[in-house]
Amino acid sequence: MSLLSVRDLTLKIGATEILHGVSLDVAAGEIVAVTGESGSGKSMTALATMGLLPAGARASGHIRLGGTDLLTLSERDLCQFRGQAMGMVFQEPMTALNPVQRIGDQVAETLRLRGTPRAEAEARSADTLARMGLHPERIPPSRYPHELSGGQRQRVGIAMALALRPRLLIADEPTTALDVTTQAKILDLLTRIVREDDLGLLLITHDLAVVHGRADRLAVMNKGRVVETGPTARVFAEMAHPYTRALFAASRHRATLGERRTYGPLLEVRGLRQDYPLPRPHPFAKARSQTALRGIDLDIRKGERVGLVGESGCGKSTLTRAILGLEAPAKGIVTLDGARVRADRRDPALRRKMQVVFQDPYASFNPRHPVARLVAEPLHLLGPVEDRAERVAEALTSVGLDPADAHKSIHAFSGGQRQRIAIARALVTRPELVIFDEAVSALDVRVRAGILDLIAGLSRSAGLAYLFISHDLSVVRGICDRIVVMQEGEIVEDRPAEDLFAAPEHPHTRALLEAAPVLPDSAGRAKEETTCD
Amino acid sequence: MLSYALRRLISLALSLAVASLAIFLVVEVAPGDPAGFMLGTGAQPDTVAALRAELGLDQPKLERYLSWAGGMLSGDFGTSYTYRTPVAGMVADRLWVSLPLALYALALSTLLAFPAGLYAAARRGRAGDVAVMGATQLGIAVPNFWFAMLLVLLFSINLGWFSAGGFPGWSDPLAAIKALTLPAFALALPQAAILARVLRSSLIDVLGEDFIRTARAKGLTRFQALWRHGVRNALIPVLTIVGLQFSFLLAGAIIIEQVFFLPGLGRLIFQAISQRDLIVVESVVMLLVFAVILVTFLTDLAYAWVDPRLRRRR
Numbered sequence: 109m110s111l112l113s114v115r116d117l118t119l120k121i122g123a124t125e126i127l128h129g130v131s132l133d134v135a136a137g138e139i140v141a142v143t144g145e146s147g148s149g150k151s152m153t154a155l156a157t158m159g160l161l162p163a164g165a166r167a168s169g170h171i172r173l174g175g176t177d178l179l180t181l182s183e184r185d186l187c188q189f190r191g192q193a194m195g196m197v198f199q200e201p202m203t204a205l206n207p208v209q210r211i212g213d214q215v216a217e218t219l220r221l222r223g224t225p226r227a228e229a230e231a232r233s234a235d236t237l238a239r240m241g242l243h244p245e246r247i248p249p250s251r252y253p254h255e256l257s258g259g260q261r262q263r264v265g266i267a268m269a270l271a272l273r274p275r276l277l278i279a280d281e282p283t284t285a286l287d288v289t290t291q292a293k294i295l296d297l298l299t300r301i302v303r304e305d306d307l308g309l310l311l312i313t314h315d316l317a318v319v320h321g322r323a324d325r326l327a328v329m330n331k332g333r334v335v336e337t338g339p340t341a342r343v344f345a346e347m348a349h350p351y352t353r354a355l356f357a358a359s360r361h362r363a364t365l366g367e368r369r370t371y372g373p374l375l376e377v378r379g380l381r382q383d384y385p386l387p388r389p390h391p392f393a394k395a396r397s398q399t400a401l402r403g404i405d406l407d408i409r410k411g412e413r414v415g416l417v418g419e420s421g422c423g424k425s426t427l428t429r430a431i432l433g434l435e436a437p438a439k440g441i442v443t444l445d446g447a448r449v450r451a452d453r454r455d456p457a458l459r460r461k462m463q464v465v466f467q468d469p470y471a472s473f474n475p476r477h478p479v480a481r482l483v484a485e486p487l488h489l490l491g492p493v494e495d496r497a498e499r500v501a502e503a504l505t506s507v508g509l510d511p512a513d514a515h516k517s518i519h520a521f522s523g524g525q526r527q528r529i530a531i532a533r534a535l536v537t538r539p540e541l542v543i544f545d546e547a548v549s550a551l552d553v554r555v556r557a558g559i560l561d562l563i564a565g566l567s568r569s570a571g572l573a574y575l576f577i578s579h580d581l582s583v584v585r586g587i588c589d590r591i592v593v594m595q596e597g598e599i600v601e602d603r604p605a606e607d608l609f610a611a612p613e614h615p616h617t618r619a620l621l622e623a624a625p626v627l628p629d630s631a632g633r634a635k636e637e638t639t640c641d
Numbered sequence: 642m643l644s645y646a647l648r649r650l651i652s653l654a655l656s657l658a659v660a661s662l663a664i665f666l667v668v669e670v671a672p673g674d675p676a677g678f679m680l681g682t683g684a685q686p687d688t689v690a691a692l693r694a695e696l697g698l699d700q701p702k703l704e705r706y707l708s709w710a711g712g713m714l715s716g717d718f719g720t721s722y723t724y725r726t727p728v729a730g731m732v733a734d735r736l737w738v739s740l741p742l743a744l745y746a747l748a749l750s751t752l753l754a755f756p757a758g759l760y761a762a763a764r765r766g767r768a769g770d771v772a773v774m775g776a777t778q779l780g781i782a783v784p785n786f787w788f789a790m791l792l793v794l795l796f797s798i799n800l801g802w803f804s805a806g807g808f809p810g811w812s813d814p815l816a817a818i819k820a821l822t823l824p825a826f827a828l829a830l831p832q833a834a835i836l837a838r839v840l841r842s843s844l845i846d847v848l849g850e851d852f853i854r855t856a857r858a859k860g861l862t863r864f865q866a867l868w869r870h871g872v873r874n875a876l877i878p879v880l881t882i883v884g885l886q887f888s889f890l891l892a893g894a895i896i897i898e899q900v901f902f903l904p905g906l907g908r909l910i911f912q913a914i915s916q917r918d919l920i921v922v923e924s925v926v927m928l929l930v931f932a933v934i935l936v937t938f939l940t941d942l943a944y945a946w947v948d949p950r951l952r953r954r955r
Contacts, residue, residue, distance in 0.1 A: 184862075208873050218859045
């Protein structure tokens with residue numbers, strides 16, 4: 109008998125039905141992955157199991173955990189089940205912990221809640237943290253969350269969920285916010301605990317590569333339904349449902365980049381150094397600083413497509429800000445097309461040549477303005493422009509949107525469309541260089557594939573040069589001629605993309621490549637080709 | 642933490658120095674000669690000059706500033722022009738009314754606001770929330786002197802539980818507290834209404850945070866999550882308001898002091914201004930500035946106590 113058995117789970121929020129008869133099983137000692145795009149209902153299935161649905165949501169059907177139907181329990185009884193019989197780990201380790209409580213206390217709280225005496229709870233909390241890899245001699249339980257890295261915080265989150273040794277663990281995108289190397293470690297940890305404790309793990313992820321080689325069984329969800337389920341290897345081999353095939357194809361999608369054509373230097377970065385002051389231990393202490401960039405040299409030629417890869421904290425963002433002239437570097441020079449980029453000077457002619465697209469397509473727009481105004485924003489750099497409307501229409505058309513929608517406001521568009529609008533805004537001044545700062549990281553695989561195609565197409569047709577920044581090597585691979593790898597404020601490898609993937613030289617590049625989860629190459633491909641015909 | 646406190650302390654001292662200079666200059670340029678005012682419009686110029694010399698008003702400005710500021714450091718606030726008694730003693734007498742009144746009102750406002758804010762946040766959007774928010778709306782809208790008169794009407798005149806005004810002194814502490822009760826309530830009500838609203842909206846913001854969901858996943862009930870993880874995180878804006886309110890209560894009770902005939906700081910400064918008793922004005926204003934800066938300092942310390950992330954920064 110399975111540990112968790114979800115049968116015909118239907119969920120309504122108001123009059124809208126979100127889940128339509130979802131059925132799932134998780135056995136003890138088994139990892140079951142639920143995958144699908146945002147809005148497919150995978151997180152809602154998890155929250156329904158925990159009984160933590162948003163206000164106004166009504167679930168029907170059956171969710172049995174060890175024989176008890178959770179949907180029939182009162183809120184009070186459910187509180188007894190949470191933490192005790194089932195635990196949950198969330199996506200954002202940065203916000204999932206209480207910032208004003210020590211990590212040891214947060215883990216101990218799970219135990220104290222069930223009446224464990226304080227001293228015992230504290231001891232067991234320290235043990236659990238140690239088991240999750242946070243050994244007290246290095247990371248004492250008296251630390252606060254802000255003193256920990258993302259991966260360490262996620263370990264605290266797992267410790268909290270597992271302190272009472274529940275039989276079921278639900279992990280909702282537990283590694284999505286983490287670097288590849290950290291992701292691999294957290295996934296290893298989860299796998300180890302499942303095997304050691306005979307725990308059932310419901311792993312929710314949008315990333316098929318994470319699923320591969322980790323999950324025993326896989327359920328693919330689309331629009332509130334489980335469209336395909338079975339042992340992971342079989343699902344990957346058969347791909348019975350067209351949606352599974354589409355997901356898989358999009359995950360492995362490579363844009364057609366076209367031939368590398370470069371002409372003349374465009375961006376030159378020389379000896380860039382940046383330091384940030386650290387807090388002083390006392391007011392009379394010597395000022396200390398942290399070095400974010402240690403002498404960066406980087407060239408981008410006109411028409412060249414360069415990828416920049418590195419883990420969080422490696423200096424990618426600092427470099428971007430210095431290139432864009434948003435922040436003056438401590439040392440070094442940035443020149444664009446022969447003119448020096450300076451943070452302290454307004455130079456519209458220079459700024460026009462360089463635009464940026466950020467990660468979050470929603471947060472980077474003023475929600476009160478219509479799209480036409482949002483896209484036209486950079487046009488002030490050109491001085492008085494007569495053909496504003498034409499230029500906006502041209503930019504929208506070039507990113508595959510209908511210029512007739514220019515009067516709509518930003519919430520009328522989906523995430524992928526918003527990112528297209530952000531690209532249109534970057535293109536409206538006809539720049540020479542566009543910086544894509546994690547521009548596809550927040551998007552679903554199929555949407556991401558479309559945006560990557562768009563970017564590749566723009567570079568083919570307009571000869572656009574870009575710097576594509578990402579923490580994800582597999583994304584950068586298909587869209588760049590050259591790849592730059594950064595580590596701790598330094599460029600450790602800078603080579604043509606194919607060379608770098610074929611024979612990475614620097615140990616850090618090799619570590620990044622090894623840690624990155626990969627999709628099976630042979631299994632799906634034969635199938636994919638036959639279905640494409 | 643110690644370094645944080647030390648840094649705050651240095652900025653406190655600097656603020657005081659700047660404030661003392663500003664107060665001195667503002668009072669200097671304000672129209673009205675104390676000597677001329679004391680002697681009346683018909684006074685002979687040489688009499689006025691003699692009095693000015695006696696009061697030390699003929700000295701150079703810098704010297705007068707230094708002797709005033711230096712005197713205050715050693716606890717000598719100078720001598721009142723009008724009453725010819727040491728300012729320090731006058732201020733101390735009044736402070737013994739105003740400070741307890743402010744603390745009393747602050748305690749009442751906090752005691753009223755916390756349960757109301759917590760309750761409203763926990764029952765957000767439901768009848769209880771609407772009722773509490775309606776009541777706070779009313780509490781903000783009603784002028785406190787009018788509310789004070791209502792209190793007098795009800796509790797002093799009709800029920801006879803409290804006296805309608807005056808202050809018997811601290812020789813009988815119970816009577817003194819009793820005399821301060823109605824004024825403290827009148828002062829606390831609008832403050833409590835504001836505080837309850839700030840607490841409620843701050844709590845509601847915090848309740849949307851991911852770590853509240855994490856707490857619920859650990860098995861905490863809705864209220865446990867609110868109490869154990871919500872309140873402390875919601876406290877920063879509340880502390881800001883509490884700090885501002887205390888400063889206001891100390892100096893801003895003039896009208897309430899007037900309604901209840903309380904010999905507090907507010908009345909002292911009002912009288913001193915109308916009599917051009919500049920040295921008293923300067924000293925009381927300086928004292929209030931000191932109180933405000935001190936409260937800000939304590940609020941800063943409280944921030945760091947509440948939020949460990951602030952202990953390192955700034």
